Amino acid sequence: MKRREFFKAGVAGAMTAGLAPFSANASSDCSPLNSRNHDQWFDMSQGQFRRPDRRQTRQYDVAVIGGGLAGICAAVAAARNGAKVVLVQDRPVLGGNSSSEMRVHVHGVSFLRPDGKPERETGIIEEILLLNRFMNQQESFPVWDHVLYEFVTREPNIELMLNTQALRAYVSGNVIKSATCWQATTETEFEIKAKQFIDCSGDGLLAAQAGAQYRTGREGKKEFNEQYAPDQADGWQMGATLLMSSVDMGQPMPFEPPSYTIKYEAEKSNKRRKFAGYENGIWWIEVGSDDDIIAEFEKNRHTLMGYLYGVWDYIKNSGKFPEAENMALDWVQSLPGRRESRRFIGDYILSEPDLLNHKHFDDAVAYGGWSLDEHNPGGIENLNDPPSFFHAHFHQVYQIPYRSLYSKNINNLLFAGRNISQTHIALSSSRVMGTCSLMGQAVGTAAAICVANDVSPRQIYTDYLTQLQENLLRDDLYIPKRPANDEADLARQAAIIVASSTSTGDAQLLTNGISRDIDGQVNHWMSRGLPADVVFEWQQPVELSNVEIKCDTNTKRNIMMLKESKNDDVFINAVPPELLKQLQLEARVNGRWQRLAVVTNNRTRLIKFTFEPLTTTAIRIRLEQTYGAPNGKLFEVRAYQA
Template identity: 55%
Template sequence: MKRRNFFKTGAKGALAAGLFPIMGDITAQTSSSSDKRLFNWNEGVEGIKGDPVRRKTLNVDVAVIGGGMSGISAAVSAARNGAKVVLVQDRPVLGGNASSEMRVTVNGVQSLSNKHKVERETGIVEELLIENWHYNPQESYPVWDHVLYNYVVREKNLTLLLNTSAISVEMNDDKIKSVVCRQLTTETDFTINAAMFCDCSGDGFMAASAGAEFRMGREGKAEFNEKYAPDEPDGWVMGDCFMMITKDMGKPVPFYPPEYAIPFDAETAFKDKHRKVKQVKEGFWWVELSSDVDIIGERDEIRHRLMAHFYGVWDHIKNSGNFPEAENIALDWIGSIPGRRESRRFMGDYILKEGDLLGNTQFDDAIAFGGWSLDEHCPGGIENLKEPASYFHSRFKEVYQVPFRCLYSKNISNLLFAGRNVSVTHMALSSTRIIGTCSMMGQAAGTAAAMCAEKGVNPRGLYQNNMNELQEQLLRDDSYFPNRPANDPKDKAKKVATIFASSTASGDAKLLLDGVSRDEIEKIHHWQSEGLNEELQLEWNKPQKLTSVEMKFDTNLQRKMMMHKNPAKNKGQVIGIPPELIKNLSVEARVKGDWVEVGKVDYNKTRLVKVNFNEVKTTAVRVKLKDTHGAESIKMFEIRCY
């Protein structure tokens, strides 16, 4: 296609060059695609004048602002649940703090004080981690960026806008009507009209511009009876920090600090056991800077001072003589954008508190879980060496629940949020801010947004009238929250007369119908075979009309799976697809007395396996479980039929 003819194909065609995949209703507002002046071809003697900004309108069901791990989870879950979605990310890559620009580990629940210790998150965040080991065993962060990109752009019903920032919001009473976003790379302003808006951007500019109520800083002890909170409220938030990666050069390498480096007071700093230099590979989380005034407005100043402090620390490591292991080590990469832990926290119908976490409050609207320790970083960061780098107030014996009422605005009727900006106190945020937990909240927010758009209700109405339906959908999509078994009335597997397997090494095939899709402390919820090439069969007394069979298999949820900047931290992990996971299977239905194959999966990479097929009327389903990615037997946690 000739370049000039390409631009004559219309506004949708032109936009498709910058967006993949394309969907939704998109129109140009500035001028027609045949207006050559828009593209500055300079045909003729007169110069080009006028407004250079292109303007387009995008009509969707759900707009997700922020393409970090929470935003990815929200956008993908909304799209999978039938909504037309746009995901807006202000950077050229997805992943937020976890991207190659910042390289924060996708940590989740770990260091629990029970025999599990690790209770890994499932659903979308697990799918991404498994895909990363499949495509990226070399542990490259730039490749990880593209794993995330591939995962998003292949999703039906989802449009991605990179390099795009929200700049203004149009309201209709207490409801967001539209948000205007500017894509710097194309000089285009998008007016995004949506039924539901999700702010997963961390700082929450869109939500704040809409007038959503928020807090910043620390609550005092008295307000929520939080024993680890300061005596009086103040403006301090947990600080920003840089990551780094080094390279062993095999010979001594000098280091010359930049002129702006700030000398490091090692004598004072190292009095705190948490500010030790245990390795010289991947940076130090305690090189951080905070604010008690406005961490958002001060970000560039903080970035400069943080770089100055970082180079001061590295100068000490390289040139003090106290770290001979650093003699051959050189900096290979250092971030230029600080990773952020805390800024605005938007208020919902419920504020999750320290006591809820420590007391394991049970919520009727649970939609996710957490369990990272109460890890409150020091006010002032590296400029406050008199206090510990972090207080690590408490570890948890068991995971706690996160309620849905923390994920939607109390005063803006069609606004949800997910990630570190949800409705929690400062003390609760010291645990809920971890990326795995935030991703689960993102999946819940996206699923809820799709439901709200489809039903024509707001999130509060969804909580009041459809909470059970939301929870059931999340559980079906492989989320988890403790003490809430699935009981989907649409699941026809619940109506079987019998379920049996060709062999059993542990558990029982009947446990696949108990509604809990993982083993819990002292409670098993699985069936495990004696070997490979096994069969599982379900029988009904009356014929059933089926179009899908959905199963959940083992990925060893008590083993860490994240990628690290320092490969030495991979001890105990598997660099690849979990060997326990099913690899190949087929599904058969008994139709008029004969077994007919209705679907199969080859080279499976997900814990949740859905086999869809044309409707059959059957009295039995048989699953042929062929092999795994390495384990010598097959472990399964759930089977459903729809």
């Protein structure tokens, strides 16, 4: 089959025209960039002209497009589950909206009513946030970029491609065979072949090019029985925002707005357009769209720059903010952070009633709980309305089904982030990055299972769903109302589980399959002071090579980085004091205790011990020190044979 026959244009012809440098129909007078036909590269060392060949073909098990937090979690999950992975990111840094280019807080289930406490995400995203607390105590967003870089590049099964845009999908039947990617910094065209593709790019260009079905804009009330949807479907999408930050210079700092400034009309503004904390940015400097929000991006970016400086001019020169006299801008975002564009269609479309009614899904793989935070579609161009409607707040988390995370019509395509299969109103809650990260870990794990078993994402739902959920629970991704029940976990077969001391909980709870206190139920054991031991004993000897522990990091307190660096009952700006720092593992072999491992500077909630297989009748875990808490707390202990 000819190469052209593999190509399916999933977006408007204008998009294809925009890729003219790569067109196979380019004339001899205007050769495609990848041909290098007219490249006059003169090699001084050889004294001759030569033609650089910068076209490469790479083969992987899983290709993840988009290096935001969802994409990072997808890539790491797939790699840790045995897949060879490429992570393709079109920016020079990782992190998407959380990166130093945009500096959006990594919210998830950050506030639940009525007490305002979180139900914080664990798994890979928590591992990232904890690493940041160790490596970035100064809470620098540029350093955060490099924390993420460290987190990804240390994984041996991941190849990272920065400054690389996935431009085209080549499809045979309903299967993506390869993606054409352009790396701007090296002028290299990559043909990336993979068995499974995961689009975490937000806008989803690759998925659209593959012909994956999607929708944009708002659904009408009747389609999904959504009370907060408009009466009739329309094209409105939540907009993109520009942020800024300012610093007190200790002396008066006059401000003269640039020529493109758009005056902020305070007299027309809804009273909910507040300026509290303006020195760290104002989230409602936003412009939406009722048409093609992607095509309008550059126009909207210029408009947003005008509005941002108009707001700052109002703060500095209106006389309403005398405390701003000594303030000066020290950072202004140049790349708007987008909230919404394409939403791809899966086997299930998540909707408002699913969230508000806390629908139970047999294929739940993630959860959310951010409010129904539908931003004013017009953004700052509609000053009369509040910047966001905050339709409803949650008292408990809701489930996200796996069937919303893979394509209905492309057989090897998954997605995670704001582009999943959901309605506009559902998106208003699930779009926050902590929630998107859980989706990423879920689809990365699913993709690895697809590769290992040579099956499609849909077959995971029909034939491998239990394996997917058990893998996620083992890797510390919490699934609401779904306790772990891993038959291979030998800790569940222990005849005796006993602790040296107990202040709260019960050591027996360490095998109940629920790795956090939730829904008013205690699911932990906590010592009375340190050191303290917990022992698992079997009636008959067992062969072990792995022991896994989930300790405490206080999931009722947020650990993401904030520009205002809060440290209170809801946020902490340091390493959680509850986290275990030092512990050791012993096994009883032939009647004598044998030390297997010692950890002195633990940095994760999920602690894994791997050792040469041995036959034992008991293991003993000794908790020796935390990062400040007086007692040690565990939520789960698992044990496995090689």
